[in-house]
Amino acid sequence: MSKTKTVYICQHCGTNSPKWMGKCNNCGAWNSFVEELVEPKSKSAAVVNAPKNKPQLLEEISSENRQRTITSDPELNRVLGGGIVPGSLILIGGEPGIGKSTLLLQIVLQTKGLKTLYVSGEESEQQLKMRADRIKSSNAEVFVYTETSVESIIQQVEQVKPHLLVIDSIQTLETALIESAAGSVSQIREATHVIQQYAKRHHLPVFIVGHITKEGTIAGPKLLEHMVDTVLQFEGDRNYNYRILRTIKNRFGSTAELGIYEMRGDGMRAVTNPSELLITQRDELVSGVAIGITMEGMRPFLIEVQALVSPAVYGTPQRSATGYDLRRLGMLLAVLDKRCGFRFGAKDVFLNIAGGLRVEDPAVDLAVVAALLSSYEDTAISNKYCFSGEVGLSGEIRAVNKVEQRISEAAKLGYEKVYISKYNQKISGSQSELAKVKTVAEFYKMLF
Secondary structure, eight states, X not given: OOOOXXXXXXXXXXXXXXXXXXXXXXXXXXXXXXXXXXXXXXXXXXXXXXXXXXXXXGGXXXXXXXXXXXXXXXXXXXXXXXXXXXXXXXXXXXXTTSSHHHHHHHHHHHSTTOOEEEEESSSOHHHHHXXXXXXXXXXXXXXXXXXXXXXXXXXXXXXXXXXXEEEEOGGGOBOTTOOSOTTSHHHHHHHXXXXXXXXXXXXXXXXXXEOBOTTSSBSSOTHHXXXXXXXXXXXXXXXSSEEEEEEEEETTXXXXXXXXXXXXXXEEEEOSOTHHHHSOOOSSOOBTEEEEEEEETTEEEEEEEEEEEEEOSSSSOOEEEESSOHHHHHHHHHHHHHHHOOOOTTEEEEEEEGGGOOOOOGGGHHHHHHHHHHHHHTOBOOTTEEEXXXXXXXXXXXXXXXHHHHHHHHHHTTOOEEEEETTSOOOXXXXXXXXXXXXXXXXXXHHO
């Protein structure tokens, strides 16, 4: 009979240690070791429970193409690469109260013909019913089950035989195979492993909700993200109503896609035109505002760049950027100073991406330069102009990728003139006027 022993497990990376340590030697986390009881499996049990699968020749395996499940949410379909793949494990993480449970419940209620078992370890049936009433959607094929035992969940799945399984959340589940408490590294790893084996064997897609840590990463061992097929990050600012569903890992599609939602009292609204949320509607023109075109995956949308340049009241000029890399802002200011002669050294510079969005696309450089120059000259830019180009250290305007999609999106939204790099390839069929610029100095002369 195997003897139960006590080990210390790091709650960040899952490293085992026979004694408690203040700092994990593997991941470097402090005070992350928790004492857990581990009962090793006997070798005889391992032999009895050994899988009965046999090796097969790759050429003899049938390549049947299982059809994806298309949900009622176009944003989720885009992020997943065209729908839900049968037998896939999809992990969705996000801050508490960001709307993970609301989004999943709304999807299963609005997708007709999708038989779903919604397992909740955090809410009661009455609470889920109240959430469903607030969403104002109904589906006669959605079953609700409040349970934390993995074995009981598998039994109910065998009886209900759903087309989709939703688990909210993985940190609340526990299995009888492990004696440690729910939420520990061992429980999360073993519970996910049991669900994964069942899902792959029965081609059942599973949505798993995961909590996140203070650092913004999904709680539990890093192994959890390696076990699942897709990792989605649901993020947003509490001061704004929109939410972003971003792909971190996807075995069946691109990891560069994102979906945008607007948080409402009756649930999440999929935003098919993100520019409507990110561009401020004004009655009159003001200086320091420029419209840039950015890309997230294959999706272009327009953002509003706001800049404020004022004389430095105190001795040291201030540099502040919200939603944009502060170091890149410093580089652009140095280029304007060196190549064009603008003296930003005695000026306070504040930059903001409207709507609380964070942008890393270098194609926004030209819009940032336009906003800075507009505020410096105190001259407003036409609200029918938009910009897309990368600025180099020598002052040249570099070409950007997918420029035709960017221009097409600007034309669709009614922008009459698009400033792009002169080094871009020939563009045909544009409905907007194209202003091609080569350097920052040439761009300034053409714009003002």
